[in-house]
Amino acid sequence: xxxxxxxxxxxxxxxxxxxxxxxxxxxxxxxxxxxxxxxxxxxxxxxxxxxxxxxxxxxxxxxxxxxxxxxxxxxxxxxxxxxxxxxxxxxxxxxxxxxxxxxxxxxxxxxxxxxxxxxxxxxxxxxxxxxxxxxxxxxxxxxxxxxxxxxxxxxxxxxxxxxxxxxxxxxxxxxxxxxxxxxxxxxxxxxxxxxxxxxxxxxxxxxxxxxxxxxxxxxxxxxxxxxxxxxxxxxxxxxxxxxxxxxxxxxxxxxxxxxxxxxxxxxxxxxxx
Ligand code: HEC
Numbered sequence: 001x002x003x004x005x006x007x008x009x010x011x012x013x014x015x016x017x018x019x020x021x022x023x024x025x026x027x028x029x030x031x032x033x034x035x036x037x038x039x040x041x042x043x044x045x046x047x048x049x050x051x052x053x054x055x056x057x058x059x060x061x062x063x064x065x066x067x068x069x070x071x072x073x074x075x076x077x078x079x080x081x082x083x084x085x086x087x088x089x090x091x092x093x094x095x096x097x098x099x100x101x102x103x104x105x106x107x108x109x110x111x112x113x114x115x116x117x118x119x120x121x122x123x124x125x126x127x128x129x130x131x132x133x134x135x136x137x138x139x140x141x142x143x144x145x146x147x148x149x150x151x152x153x154x155x156x157x158x159x160x161x162x163x164x165x166x167x168x169x170x171x172x173x174x175x176x177x178x179x180x181x182x183x184x185x186x187x188x189x190x191x192x193x194x195x196x197x198x199x200x201x202x203x204x205x206x207x208x209x210x211x212x213x214x215x216x217x218x219x220x221x222x223x224x225x226x227x228x229x230x231x232x233x234x235x236x237x238x239x240x241x242x243x244x245x246x247x248x249x250x251x252x253x254x255x256x257x258x259x260x261x262x263x264x265x266x267x268x269x270x271x272x273x
Pocket of ligand 1: 049052053054055056057064067076080083093094098207208209236
């Protein structure tokens with residue numbers, strides 16, 4: 001009989017450990033995974049997810065899943081790691097600056113068994129906030145017609161033309177879009193078209209913004225002008241096979257007007273009057 005040498009024993013132990021780690025990594029959030037994270041969902045992760053991700057990752061939001069309960073967030077631990085710690089450039093909706101501490105918390109929690117924390121202190125339920133980012137615009141305009149994303153289409157680009165008759169003569173400093181169906185409106189490149197057909201870009205709207213789109217310079221709206229925009233729609237797997245309708249609105253803000261600062265807007269899930 002061959003006696004295993006010390007180095008073979010070490011090798012086997014290392015292999016067993018690696019296998020154990022690999023298995024653990026494949027089953028994130030499962031009850032039997034060792035809890036090594038000092039960060040807990042209810043105490044530490046919920047405020048982070050609410051403030052940094054909750055504008056989109058909330059039921060009814062543009063992202064496919066909520067991250068605002070322990071049950072909803074835990075299964076995404078591995079995917080979260082891949083998304084935020086990869087070298088790949090982030091997709092447009094994830095181009096945010098997370099602090100090193102926020103990244104560290106996500107990594108530690110995702111790798112460390114996604115602990116819930118004190119079960120007697122669950123976080124408050126969070127509802128989607130679908131409001132003008134900067135308060136009611138001076139000129140709110142509903143798009144002329146609703147748009148339907150057919151059940152068979154996963155994405156669509158829809159060109160809208162909105163006459164600006166109601167805003168003629170005003171000087172505009174910012175413009176915003178309020179999605180009718182926040183789950184599917186992905187982006188809109190807002191342009192101003194004059195009566196003689198010249199167009200200029202005003203800016204690009206994306207979901208989850210905390211301010212309106214501020215124009216590079218104020219623009220006077222002449223008679224006969226209209227706002228045009230290709231609006232990009234996309235469904236996530238959550239709405240597979242459903243017919244979905246959107247009727248968004250565009251808002252214009254007078255140049256130089258004093259506005260509520262974004263920080264005056266309550267965070268989703270924060271106490272609201
Ligand atoms: C501006 C909106 C927005 C914000 C803010 C946002 N996300 Fe997302 N996220 C999305 C969208 C949209 C998708 C789905 C993209 C798709 O597949 O079409 C997504 C997808 C994901 C996915 C799934 C990737 C996969 O495997 O398919 C993870 C994980 C994720 N987000 C984590 C986060 C975390 C964590 C935060 C906060 C630190 C965050 N997101 C902030 C919009 C957002």
